[in-house]
Amino acid sequence: MLVSQQKPFEEILGYLEGEGKVFLVGCNGCAEACHTGGRAQVLEMKAKLEAAGKQITGLTVLDFLCDKALVKVGLMPYERQIREADSMLVMTCGVGVQAVAASVNKATHPACNTISMGGARGEWRGAERCAECGDCLLHYTGGICPLTACSKGLINGQCGGSKNRKCEVEPTVRDCGWVLIYERLKAIGRLDKMRQTIPPKAYGKMQPPPAYRSTTFWALEQEETKKEGSA
Amino acid sequence: MSLRDKFAAGKFVVTSELGPPKGVDVAAMLEEGERLKSRVDALNVTDQQSAVMRLGSLAVCRLLVERGIEPIFQLTCRDRNRIALQSDLLSAYALGIENVLCLTGDHVVMGDHLDAKPVFDLDSVSLLQAAMLLQNGHDLAGKELSGVPKFFLGAVVTPGAEPLEPQIIKLEKKVKAGAQFIQTQAVYEPQKLEEFMKMVAHLHVPIMVGIVLLKSAGMARFMNRNVAGVHVPEHLIEEMDNAPNRVKKSIEIAARLIREMKDMCQGVHIMPIGWEKHVPAVLDSAGL
Numbered sequence: 008m009l010v011s012q013q014k015p016f017e018e019i020l021g022y023l024e025g026e027g028k029v030f031l032v033g034c035n036g037c038a039e040a041c042h043t044g045g046r047a048q049v050l051e052m053k054a055k056l057e058a059a060g061k062q063i064t065g066l067t068v069l070d071f072l073c074d075k076a077l078v079k080v081g082l083m084p085y086e087r088q089i090r091e092a093d094s095m096l097v098m099t100c101g102v103g104v105q106a107v108a109a110s111v112n113k114a115t116h117p118a119c120n121t122i123s124m125g126g127a128r129g130e131w132r133g134a135e136r137c138a139e140c141g142d143c144l145l146h147y148t149g150g151i152c153p154l155t156a157c158s159k160g161l162i163n164g165q166c167g168g169s170k171n172r173k174c175e176v177e178p179t180v181r182d183c184g185w186v187l188i189y190e191r192l193k194a195i196g197r198l199d200k201m202r203q204t205i206p207p208k209a210y211g212k213m214q215p216p217p218a219y220r221s222t223t224f225w226a227l228e229q230e231e232t233k234k235e236g237s238a
Numbered sequence: 239m240s241l242r243d244k245f246a247a248g249k250f251v252v253t254s255e256l257g258p259p260k261g262v263d264v265a266a267m268l269e270e271g272e273r274l275k276s277r278v279d280a281l282n283v284t285d286q287q288s289a290v291m292r293l294g295s296l297a298v299c300r301l302l303v304e305r306g307i308e309p310i311f312q313l314t315c316r317d318r319n320r321i322a323l324q325s326d327l328l329s330a331y332a333l334g335i336e337n338v339l340c341l342t343g344d345h346v347v348m349g350d351h352l353d354a355k356p357v358f359d360l361d362s363v364s365l366l367q368a369a370m371l372l373q374n375g376h377d378l379a380g381k382e383l384s385g386v387p388k389f390f391l392g393a394v395v396t397p398g399a400e401p402l403e404p405q406i407i408k409l410e411k412k413v414k415a416g417a418q419f420i421q422t423q424a425v426y427e428p429q430k431l432e433e434f435m436k437m438v439a440h441l442h443v444p445i446m447v448g449i450v451l452l453k454s455a456g457m458a459r460f461m462n463r464n465v466a467g468v469h470v471p472e473h474l475i476e477e478m479d480n481a482p483n484r485v486k487k488s489i490e491i492a493a494r495l496i497r498e499m500k501d502m503c504q505g506v507h508i509m510p511i512g513w514e515k516h517v518p519a520v521l522d523s524a525g526l
Contacts, residue, residue, distance in 0.1 A: 158345055159356065163363040164408035166342040167396045167423060170466035176345045189404040201404070204411050207320060207364045207378060 008125035009037040009100035022116040026093035031066035044098030064091040072103030073129025101137030102129035108150020115150040117143040122215040141212030149191035156184025242390040251505030255282035258293035270514040280308040289349025314343025319359040331387030339392040366415035393417035396467030397434035421507040424450035428498040446505035455479040493523030
């Protein structure tokens with residue numbers, strides 16, 4: 008279970024500043040179970056955004072947004088509505104947001120914070136993409152996570168160790184995460200995001216309190232432990 | 239006159255650097271410091287450069303203060319979280335150290351303790367912000383300080399980075415966060431520095447061009463292959479290759495580069511990498 012929690016609505020509205028038309032994406036997997044990005048929450052978000060003066064060009068709730076191959080195929084029928092939109096708002100874990108960003112040539116905003124991956128990494132395998140930091144930064148970084156893409160987890164831009172687009176930590180295999188972020192932001196016309204200074208991360212959010220985990224298997228395990236204890 | 243005052247007065251500022259030893263035998267390092275004392279405006283003290291564990295930068299900075307040498311305390315985010323970084327900034331001020339060069343720091347895998355936990359709690363931008371906050375009487379948690387420090391804050395940039403724009407964007411953030419002077423990674427192509435200076439003119443911050451003394455053609459080739467943002471052009475490598483006396487040639491090249499770039503920027507930072515004893519000859523030859 009990839010546990011997510013919706014960001015405050017004001018934060019989401021801030022992301023959408025200057026963007027009148029938005030396409031919404033939800034997920035029938037973990038986000039539905041967490042009540043953050045299932046159909047009900049996506050429709051609720053649509054109503055709230057419309058009340059705030061936004062136009063929703065379309066929406067879809069896919070199965071397994073954490074599987075990039077499925078996302079590409081799943082979004083195909085909505086090509087026109089997506090093209091019409093200024094940006095995408097994705098109501099899932101960080102893997103889902105990154106899968107959408109990698110599939111669509113549009114600014115892609117996270118509507119949720121990922122507070123725990125609950126032992127899973129999603130279905131888009133091959134790389135660790137979400138650091139379950141509890142305070143998603145993907146809005147600022149073109150849908151590429153700086154915590155996992157940069158070997159130092161830097162959040163304000165590249166260090167001096169980027170050579171030939173590679174990270175000097177593993178120069179043969181590892182791309183410089185900040186070159187990827189820079190190129191992506193440049194491609195979608197959002198380099199201004201890179202100029203914003205991100206305050207120090209609240210690393211305390213990486214250790215979510217039990218209450219945030221209680222909607223998940225964690226709660227079941229607690230129940231089982233209790234039963235075992237009393238038996 | 240402090241480093242801050244010299245920049246303010248429009249003086250062309252000269253700095254070099256000392257690397258603390260692995261161990262506590264500081265005699266040789268301090269001797270180099272004494273030799274450079276009358277020739278430079280300040281000396282950087284590296285903070286466990288290349289992630290190799292060494293005697294601390296803060297302690298060596300204090301040793302320099304005691305000898306009348308103005309230090310620049312290099313402080314990296316690699317080994318300290320925000321608590322330790324802020325504490326070391328306060329410690330620096332309490333020890334009479336005002337100049338702090340705020341750096342991200344090389345990753346631990348570049349050094350000699352490969353299994354160490356890399357910290358990077360703050361980055362170079364937020365470290366500058368933290369220092370500014372302390373100067374204004376509060377820490378990152380918003381708590382009030384009793385007694386307020388004052389710093390002259392520096393930062394770095396790589397003019398030879400490819401692509402260059404992400405470096406410039408980050409430099410803009412550093413200046414906005416409080417950087418008051420900039421030292422660059424080594425530059426061997428005056429034309430590149432000229433182009434770079436045009437791109438950052440809007441920042442109105444003094445920039446010191448970095449010079450790494452070339453010890454051999456092999457070293458130049460090694461840097462071209464391995465060191466990010468450093469490019470030694472082929473004609474300089476050939477010059478080194480054909481030189482009967484490597485030291486003489488190295489001094490000549492460094493002095494020539496300084497003369498060619500002097501009018502483009504506000505200072506020079508010489509990184510001798512073990513050749514500290516040749517720095518005075520470079521400065522003589524460059525007319526500084």
